[in-house]
Amino acid sequence: MMTKFVYEKTYGASPGEDMVYDLEALINSYNGEQSVGCVKIRREHGRIAIAAFTLLMRRLHEGHRQSGELVVVDASSGMDKYDCRVSLISTHSVAGGLPFGC
DSSP states (O other), rough: HHHHHHHHHHOOOOOHHHHHHHHHHHHHHHHHHTTTEEEEEEETTTTEEEEEEHHHHHHHHHHHHHGGEEEEEEOOOOOOTOOOOOEEEEEEOOTTEEEEEE
């Protein structure tokens, strides 16, 4: 029992409703630090969706002309044991792909 307490204190709650509450608290804390809503979480039909828009992605959106011309959605991500999927939205540049959203 003590091992579980130490683990959860260090890494957060195990999968389930407690994990979702910890995740929401972490997202609210991060958004407060950034003073802008960079990450959103939404629950629908028993599923959770998280959208992340970092400050780098925001600068690209505002100042990178090519971002308005072409975006690529990488939906080839696998799933982990919790059935989580990550899709990255990127745009092109002479240096290669740049992160645009996730």
